[in-house]
Amino acid sequence: MLEVGDLITGRFKKSSITILYGSDTGTAQDYAYFLSKRLRYLSLNPTIAALDDYPLKKLVTDTSFLIVICATVGQGEVPRNGKKFMKFILKKKLPSDLLNHVSLTTFGLGDSSYPKYNHAIRKIHTRLGQLGCTELCSSCEADEQSSEGLDGYYTVWEQTLIDSLKKFFPTLTPLNDEAILSPSNRLSIETGDVENESDSVLAKTRADIDNEYADTERRLKVGKIKSLERITPSDHFQDVRHLTVEASDLDYQPGDTMALFPTNSAEEVQKLLDSQKKWLSVADKPLKIHGVVPYIEGGLISPEKLTLRRLLTHHLDIMAIPTRSFFFSIWRFVNTDNEDGKREVEKLKEFCDFENSEELYDYANRPRRSIAEFLVEFENNLEIPVQYVFDLFPKIKPRLYSIASKPSENTIELVIGVVEYQTIIKRIRRGLCSRWLKSLNVGDDIIFTLHKQKLKFGDKPLILVGPGTGIAPMKSLIEHRIGSQDMYFFFGFRNETKDYFFKSQWDEFSKKDNFTLFPCISRSDKFKKQYVQNGIFDQKELIQKLILEEEAVIYLCGSNGPMPRQVRETILEILKISGMTEEEAAQYLLSMENTGRYIQETW
Amino acid sequence: MVVQEVKVLYLLHPTVVTDEKLVVETKAKLLGDVTQMLISQIVSKPPSDKFDKIFYVNPNEGEGRYIPNEVLEIFFNCLNEGGEVEGDLPTDQDIDVLMNGFVVENNKWLKPKKFNVISLKKSNKETVSKLGGFKRLNDEKTVKSPGLTDSSIASESEDENNKRKLDKMKLTYFSDSDGESDSEIDENELLESNYTLIKPKKCDTTGKKRRKACKDCTCGLKELEEQELNNQQTLQSKLLSSLSQQATSANREAIAIEERLANKVKLDFKDMSEIDFTIKGKTGGCNSCSLGDAFRCDGCPYLGLPAFKPGEVISLDNFGEDI
Numbered sequence: 001m002l003e004v005g006d007l008i009t010g011r012f013k014k015s016s017i018t019i020l021y022g023s024d025t026g027t028a029q030d031y032a033y034f035l036s037k038r039l040r041y042l043s044l045n046p047t048i049a050a051l052d053d054y055p056l057k058k059l060v061t062d063t064s065f066l067i068v069i070c071a072t073v074g075q076g077e078v079p080r081n082g083k084k085f086m087k088f089i090l091k092k093k094l095p096s097d098l099l100n101h102v103s104l105t106t107f108g109l110g111d112s113s114y115p116k117y118n119h120a121i122r123k124i125h126t127r128l129g130q131l132g133c134t135e136l137c138s139s140c141e142a143d144e145q146s147s148e149g150l151d152g153y154y155t156v157w158e159q160t161l162i163d164s165l166k167k168f169f170p171t172l173t174p175l176n177d178e179a180i181l182s183p184s185n186r187l188s189i190e191t192g193d194v195e196n197e198s199d200s201v202l203a204k205t206r207a208d209i210d211n212e213y214a215d216t217e218r219r220l221k222v223g224k225i226k227s228l229e230r231i232t233p234s235d236h237f238q239d240v241r242h243l244t245v246e247a248s249d250l251d252y253q254p255g256d257t258m259a260l261f262p263t264n265s266a267e268e269v270q271k272l273l274d275s276q277k278k279w280l281s282v283a284d285k286p287l288k289i290h291g292v293v294p295y296i297e298g299g300l301i302s303p304e305k306l307t308l309r310r311l312l313t314h315h316l317d318i319m320a321i322p323t324r325s326f327f328f329s330i331w332r333f334v335n336t337d338n339e340d341g342k343r344e345v346e347k348l349k350e351f352c353d354f355e356n357s358e359e360l361y362d363y364a365n366r367p368r369r370s371i372a373e374f375l376v377e378f379e380n381n382l383e384i385p386v387q388y389v390f391d392l393f394p395k396i397k398p399r400l401y402s403i404a405s406k407p408s409e410n411t412i413e414l415v416i417g418v419v420e421y422q423t424i425i426k427r428i429r430r431g432l433c434s435r436w437l438k439s440l441n442v443g444d445d446i447i448f449t450l451h452k453q454k455l456k457f458g459d460k461p462l463i464l465v466g467p468g469t470g471i472a473p474m475k476s477l478i479e480h481r482i483g484s485q486d487m488y489f490f491f492g493f494r495n496e497t498k499d500y501f502f503k504s505q506w507d508e509f510s511k512k513d514n515f516t517l518f519p520c521i522s523r524s525d526k527f528k529k530q531y532v533q534n535g536i537f538d539q540k541e542l543i544q545k546l547i548l549e550e551e552a553v554i555y556l557c558g559s560n561g562p563m564p565r566q567v568r569e570t571i572l573e574i575l576k577i578s579g580m581t582e583e584e585a586a587q588y589l590l591s592m593e594n595t596g597r598y599i600q601e602t603w
Numbered sequence: 604m605v606v607q608e609v610k611v612l613y614l615l616h617p618t619v620v621t622d623e624k625l626v627v628e629t630k631a632k633l634l635g636d637v638t639q640m641l642i643s644q645i646v647s648k649p650p651s652d653k654f655d656k657i658f659y660v661n662p663n664e665g666e667g668r669y670i671p672n673e674v675l676e677i678f679f680n681c682l683n684e685g686g687e688v689e690g691d692l693p694t695d696q697d698i699d700v701l702m703n704g705f706v707v708e709n710n711k712w713l714k715p716k717k718f719n720v721i722s723l724k725k726s727n728k729e730t731v732s733k734l735g736g737f738k739r740l741n742d743e744k745t746v747k748s749p750g751l752t753d754s755s756i757a758s759e760s761e762d763e764n765n766k767r768k769l770d771k772m773k774l775t776y777f778s779d780s781d782g783e784s785d786s787e788i789d790e791n792e793l794l795e796s797n798y799t800l801i802k803p804k805k806c807d808t809t810g811k812k813r814r815k816a817c818k819d820c821t822c823g824l825k826e827l828e829e830q831e832l833n834n835q836q837t838l839q840s841k842l843l844s845s846l847s848q849q850a851t852s853a854n855r856e857a858i859a860i861e862e863r864l865a866n867k868v869k870l871d872f873k874d875m876s877e878i879d880f881t882i883k884g885k886t887g888g889c890n891s892c893s894l895g896d897a898f899r900c901d902g903c904p905y906l907g908l909p910a911f912k913p914g915e916v917i918s919l920d921n922f923g924e925d926i
Contacts, residue, residue: 013673013676014676014702014703015672015673015676043702043703043704044789045672045673045676045702056777057774057777059777060770060773060774061770061774061778086790087787089778090787090788090790091776091785091786091787091788092785092786092787092788093776093785093786094775095774098773098776119794122794122796123790123793123794125796125798126793126794126795126796127788127790128799129798135798138799138800138801139798139799139800139801140800140801140802141800146803148803148804150802152804153801153802156801156802156803156804157801160801171704173701173702173704175701175702179698179701180698181698182672182696182698182699186666186667188665196609211895246760251867283893290666290669291671335666335732343894343898344897347897347898358897363897367896367907369896376909377895377896377897377909377910378895378897393723393837422836424832424836424839424906425833425896425907425908426839426907426908487685518917
């Protein structure tokens, strides 16, 4: 328990504040970083990490104040980078005063158009309370649908939090607004040279290749690309790739995912280096990172081989959309000894101002502008010391894909939709991973990790629903179980000549008794327009029988959006037709979800 | 009369201990009650004494002088008010030094004498409740797991030793052993929040704040956004087209683009790399068009095109075709 007397004696270290975030799309992460910087300008020294990247022992040894910022994903769950944290705090054996030395506040990010919005943060908050945490200040559950938006919630919560913290640190001397914070990891350019290495060789020096983690999930594997073919015709608007990788000692089940580690292209990195004049001359010198480097998924490439160019290529996401916390730091590096520079600083300050949040949205998010483009646009007066690159740029995150092949020790397949689109910016937007993927060749080495989902499909009939690239896990499951389990596959696609993926394989499987394919074609002159939900409804008698009499399991995969909700409503409707009331049907479906008979994986 | 000696912490960087002569000679110059320690010692166990001066010897240069924030905090905490740090200090860490409460003066770091310490009396109950109210977050009834200690004892334990023992006990729950078999509580039982939440004041501004359309937008915002995007692309095309019409023979490439635009073929941006945007009369009336998107007006035809300098041929493919 904290004592008022402690306040005067300065018992609390400025470093005893820990900010943890659980983030899916990066919004929660950016609020966390923004807060961290705000606190540093108050001359506090918070530690910031994703929930799962923080060594939890430090909650006992290093934390007096805990701030959790967390989004909610799926059916009221914690984002992927908070799963292990959640699993830990849920342990029954934990004592009720485990964290009684910790003062807690939480900020949840939610969207009230989803029924289980903000459930993740609520679970975390309640459980940490059960483990003894006291309240630092009132918490906050933000609703993106409200007229105030997430920012409106954040600003009131941040003010309350800062007021509370000031009481524990009465002698704080806030920094001048213009002051530039020390980088959290100091970088230094060393003398000498580094050996020439190709990017794929460098990728294989990442730390997690040899890392002996307790869990094997983080250990990097190396494979070889066996094939990477486009499976949509070149005149189709969507470029979908079928990737096959060969490796050894693979261990995965249907439903598991594979993470790829994309890198930036040499041209993009070069353009960026050109825009920062002082970087170019040191770009290929050995670069040393000092201090404890925050955990990066997959680990850093070998420290002996590190250069600025390689850091930018392998680890820093220069293609990311610049965020508020980015602008919060960057304006201080603009040279203001001329009119242009002064005007630019004014503009950049606007981008981090909560009162003007539409400015930032219109400039950065809406057209999906990249950090690299921003830097080029402001290159005349913007001079970033190399020291700060690691602080300013977000880290490249691995990309997760559902595995499309049956369990195998030496082969693994993915089906990947290449993301390309246009905004008001004339140049085509293309995801970092999509561009990287297109640069790969058959025979290249590729690094990856496997992630277990631990899905259980049982031996009852399976109703499989997977439109578009949602086909991937279905293909894995069907290949694995064909012949030993009844399976009914609703595959949604646009056109029989464009994106009827793996048609010959389905034709082959359909010759067997216990596999039935229901193609649902949405844009064809030849067939009636049909989405998967329509296809399911057409089979209502069958679906009814399967669910109610044969205890079938429903497995649904694919892109987020209206599809998952409409499939769910269709199933509800079918249950009602069987004679259930609205309430009974809802209850039945809920119990299907809770007992693992309705499995949904959407992205 | 009792004369108090100045208490000095004579602090050594590990690399200096090999140079015994330097250590002894420097120490001899220090007056008062001198305590000698290695910097690593004060990190592992911060001294409980308070000093009037810290004198730091570190023969390294540059990066080797760096002092982590946590150590600066220890420096600050083990100095008396008005105390100072001198010696071989880093010169590029003034911000960190300031953040830890020091004043930087003539290569010395001073701990200021007076703070505006809010006086908090232990007996003042009102103050206690104002401090965020240290109420338990949970309803006692819901906690079934036993505690490590009687909580009343834990709350009174000022004793460092007790705290260390307690920490050690707590840490056993964090052991890395494979916890697969540990039973877990059902997270769905944690949904009844009985803690207070902050709500923002109702938004009373114009409400012009733009929200992005949901992925499954049904309210029409998505169509509106698509319409805006189309308008912008039409504007861009018109601009490019009029530029190409004005173009001299040197600008054949732009004409080629115009032709392809007319045929609604996807643009090959490689071909657009050399268009002169600086043709007379083509800068906007607000003079901000050339500055780049950050400064362009809503609906500016240049939106989405790169910044350019008046009088310069600009390049559309600053980042190549692919972004």
